[in-house]
Amino acid sequence: MKTFSLSHSAGAGSPDVAGFFDPRTFSVQYVVSDPATGKCAIIDPVYDFDEKSGATASHHADELLAYVEQQGFEVQWVLDTHPHADHFSAARYLKAKTGAPTAIGEKVIEVQKLWKKIYHWPDFPADGSQWDRLFADGDTFRIGELEGRVMFSPGHTLASITYVIGDAAFIHDTIFQPDFGTARADFPGGDAHQLWRSIQAILALPNDTRLFTGHDYMPDGREPEWESSVREQRNHNPHLAGVAEVDYVAMRDRRDSELPMPKLILHSLQINTRGGQLPEPEANGRRYLKIPLDALECAAWE
Amino acid sequence: MSKTNASRPIVTHFFDEPTNTFSYVVQDPESQACAILDSVLDFDYAAGRTDVRSAEEIIAFVRDNDLQVEWILETHVHADHLSAAPYLHERLGGKTGIGANITVVQDVFGKAFNAGTEFARDGSQFDRLFEEGDTFAIGNLEGRVLHTPGHTPACLTYVIGDAAFVGDTLFMPDYGTARCDFPGGDARTLYRSIQKVLALPGETRIFLCHDYKAPDREEYQHETSVAEQLAHNVHVHEGISEEEFVRMRTERDATLDMPRLILPSVQVNMRAGHMPPAEDNGQVYLKVPINKF
Numbered sequence: 001m002k003t004f005s006l007s008h009s010a011g012a013g014s015p016d017v018a019g020f021f022d023p024r025t026f027s028v029q030y031v032v033s034d035p036a037t038g039k040c041a042i043i044d045p046v047y048d049f050d051e052k053s054g055a056t057a058s059h060h061a062d063e064l065l066a067y068v069e070q071q072g073f074e075v076q077w078v079l080d081t082h083p084h085a086d087h088f089s090a091a092r093y094l095k096a097k098t099g100a101p102t103a104i105g106e107k108v109i110e111v112q113k114l115w116k117k118i119y120h121w122p123d124f125p126a127d128g129s130q131w132d133r134l135f136a137d138g139d140t141f142r143i144g145e146l147e148g149r150v151m152f153s154p155g156h157t158l159a160s161i162t163y164v165i166g167d168a169a170f171i172h173d174t175i176f177q178p179d180f181g182t183a184r185a186d187f188p189g190g191d192a193h194q195l196w197r198s199i200q201a202i203l204a205l206p207n208d209t210r211l212f213t214g215h216d217y218m219p220d221g222r223e224p225e226w227e228s229s230v231r232e233q234r235n236h237n238p239h240l241a242g243v244a245e246v247d248y249v250a251m252r253d254r255r256d257s258e259l260p261m262p263k264l265i266l267h268s269l270q271i272n273t274r275g276g277q278l279p280e281p282e283a284n285g286r287r288y289l290k291i292p293l294d295a296l297e298c299a300a301w302e
Numbered sequence: 303m304s305k306t307n308a309s310r311p312i313v314t315h316f317f318d319e320p321t322n323t324f325s326y327v328v329q330d331p332e333s334q335a336c337a338i339l340d341s342v343l344d345f346d347y348a349a350g351r352t353d354v355r356s357a358e359e360i361i362a363f364v365r366d367n368d369l370q371v372e373w374i375l376e377t378h379v380h381a382d383h384l385s386a387a388p389y390l391h392e393r394l395g396g397k398t399g400i401g402a403n404i405t406v407v408q409d410v411f412g413k414a415f416n417a418g419t420e421f422a423r424d425g426s427q428f429d430r431l432f433e434e435g436d437t438f439a440i441g442n443l444e445g446r447v448l449h450t451p452g453h454t455p456a457c458l459t460y461v462i463g464d465a466a467f468v469g470d471t472l473f474m475p476d477y478g479t480a481r482c483d484f485p486g487g488d489a490r491t492l493y494r495s496i497q498k499v500l501a502l503p504g505e506t507r508i509f510l511c512h513d514y515k516a517p518d519r520e521e522y523q524h525e526t527s528v529a530e531q532l533a534h535n536v537h538v539h540e541g542i543s544e545e546e547f548v549r550m551r552t553e554r555d556a557t558l559d560m561p562r563l564i565l566p567s568v569q570v571n572m573r574a575g576h577m578p579p580a581e582d583n584g585q586v587y588l589k590v591p592i593n594k595f
Contacts, residue, residue, distance in 0.1 A: 051347075052560035053595045120583045261348035267590065278592060284416045289590035291566065293577065296349045 002223045007168075007210060009035045014166040015146055017212060018067060021224045022046045022060050025087040025264070026215045028226040031064060032165055033073055037144030040068060041077035042100075043163065043170050044214060045090035047276060051267055054289075056278070061090035065097055075100040076143050081153075081172035081214060082160040083111050083272040085187055085265040091131075092276035101132035102275060103141075105152065105161035108134065112273045114188050118295050119270055130275030135161060153202065155195020156183040162202060164209075172214030174199050177225050178236040180217060186256035187265065188296075192249040199240065207231040266291050309463040311443050313509060314363060315524045318342040318356050321383040321563065322512045324524045325356070327363060328440060328462055335441025336364065337373035338396070339460065339467050340511055341386040343575065347563060350588075357386035361393055371396035372440050376571070377469025377511060378457040379407045381484055381564040385575035397429035398574060399438070401449060403456035404431060410485050411572045415589050420579060427574035432458060450499060452492020453480040459499055465507045466528075471496050472508065474523050475530050476516040478537035479547075483555035484564070485595075489548045496538055504529035565590050 003021040018031040025046060033040035045064055048057040068075055075098040078091045082105065091102045112126035128134045135141075135150040142148070143165065151162040156173040163170040173183035174195065182199065185192040202211070209230045216224045235241055239248060262268075267289050271278065281287045312329040321342060329336040338360060344353040364371060371394040374387045378401065387398050408423040425431045430438070432447040439445070440462065448459040453470040460467040470480035471492065479496065482489040499508070506528045513522045532540045538547055561567075566588050570577060577586045 050560075051590075052562055052564065054565055054590050054592050055595070056593055120581050120585055120587070260346070263348045265348060266350050282416050284413075286416060286594060287592040288416065289592065291347075291350050291588040291590060293586045293588060294351050295585060296351065 005227075007212075007227050010167055012036070013146065015143070015168055017168055017210070017227075019212065019226050020060065020063060020067075021216070021226070022087070023224070024048070026217050027084075027087050028212070028214055028216060028224075029060065029064060030170060030212060031067055031073070032143060032168065032170070033071070034144030034146045038071070038073050039076045039144030039146075040073040041079055041143045041148070041165075042068075042075060042094055043079045044081055044084070044172060045078065045094055047088040047090035047093055047271070049088050049264065049267065051264060056088070058090065058093055061093050061097075064090075064094070068098075077141065078102045079163060080104045080272070081163065081170060082157045083108060083269060085157075085268050086215075086262040087264065088268055088271040089276035095132075103133040103135055104128075104131050104275075105150070105159045106134035106136050107152070107154065107159035108273070111157060111159045111189055115269050115273045118188075118292055119290055120292075130277065151201060153198035155185050155191055155193075155198045157187060158189035158191070158194075160198070162198075164205065167206070167208065168210045168212060169202060169205055170212050170214075171202055174202060175211065175228075175233055175237060175240070176213050177216055178228050178232045179222075179238075180219050181237065181239040182252070184256045184259055185252055186259070192252040192256070193245070195252065196245050196248050203230055203234055203240070205230050207234075261296060266296070309443075311440070311463045311465050313465055313507070313525075315509070316356065316359055316363075317522060317524070318344075318383065320344075322514050323380075323383050324509070324511055324513070325360060326467060326509060327360060327369070328443075328465065328467070329367075329369060330441030330443045333441035334368055334370045335372050335443070336369040337375055337440045337445070337462070338364075338371060338390055338394075339375045340377055340380070340469070341374065341390055343384040343386040343389065343570075345384050345563065345566060347566060352384070354386065354389055357389050357393075360390065364394055373438065373445075374398045375460060376400045377460065377467060378454045379404065379411075379568060379571045381454075381567050382512075382561040383563060384567055384570045387575040389575075399430040399432055400425070400428050400574070401447070401456040401458040402431040402433050403449070403451065404428065404572075406455045406486060408572050411568050414485075414591055414594055415569045416591075417569075418579070421573065427576065448498050450495035452482055452489065452495045453487055454484055455486040457495070459495075461502065461506075464503075464505065465509060466499060466502055467509045467511075468499055469511045471499060472531055472535060472538070473510055474513055474516060474519075474526055475534035475539075476519055476536060477514060478535065479551065481555045481558055482551055483558065489551035489555070490544065492551065493538070493544045493547045500528055500532055502528050504532070560595060564595070
């Protein structure tokens, strides 16, 4: 299975983008680098977790670090597009290894408030202080000589953002590959109307913008893919091409009502609302995740 | 004395496909008395939701047949599904029972889950703790207990008339035997337990706790016999030595993932199917120990 590919810079101001696929969670992680300076950012890194045994591991994060080292890059940012519901973020681990600052969209605070209640963490500071920087809509940042810009892209989660870096956009859970469709919008804080509008803003980027998605589910058994363009999405995405907002929302809501929860949502959010940090240990020195019973709707019994 | 109906219980099975589990209602043909074995509480792990639809099927069966539940029994602390014993007990009455070695399991997992002092490790959550050779009545039927550890330290087999409920020891002859790599499990112990079961009369009906189908078999099956197991069980038919079995079982177990629901199941089942105490917001949480197993 293809788990790595490099998308080359189109020239000055355009990044090299290395994609790393995690077949266990179908997630794509990125190392975005400035060819001129060797500075890079890591986007949406995965910290491995086996929910059956409760074991964690850093295989994927270490693979990213090995690549960075082999290329002689310097990590300037460890970025997340949103608090993920299907894998643990390796942001905290990579910050500890590289010293690079972590960042996410500022609306993560709203997500923290929501899950603070579900997990019953009375002392948890739901203030975003777990990250070094909280991005507002339109904020810019540097990766060497590259400019990154933040677009809010709520819908899948209310904190989702898109990073536009040169001619590349990291759209994570908004649009998937053109042969698959779009992200679900039924998690706490999700909204299909908002997702539609966020997608339209992405599709308003220049036609040749390279779009890098956050997941690929390999429809019909094809190899994993994660890069497309605005043009391809406009013309071929079955959820978007020639579709009106009202029809999209109806389709999205109907589809979402049939989907089971992602198997790691209850595990993941308590790591990812903490910036990728594991919970504090109990008195016996061991750390525990909490699984709230009968707190979420939409169990899939049939 | 020739065999009477009293030694041949009516056995009705209920299958939960998501966890491949068989629950049973074991009924005395001469009275309305019955026992329920190894019930399932539905659990959607991803959403964290529980449901009683499987238990309701059993309740409907008991009511439709006007049965009197005398026992709600577990063959062991299951690692792949949550028990519905408390719900069935509340709705139907009857006494709950499990093997006396539950205390060993409670001790191990009480620590692993850092359960509070309110969690007694003395088996007092059950009405009866069965020792080897203990007997109990279901109407005119006699039940007898064989300790059959190996899969877990607390596993037992209920022999009720001509029927043996073997829990996780033997599976269908074409599938084999239960794994032995959970805390407190042991392949050699399982082999010896299985020999006890296979020493029952050849015509003894064996009722399984699980079936996963098998190569060349498309249908789920829940019943076999001692004679069939002796002749055909792929792991432990007559002629396979203890050493051969232990080697095969240990090698195989090393390749298996943990069951999907082991962490949620064990912490509920060690409490006889009761949920852990709610936090002060009234919400119940299960715990997932990180990097323990």
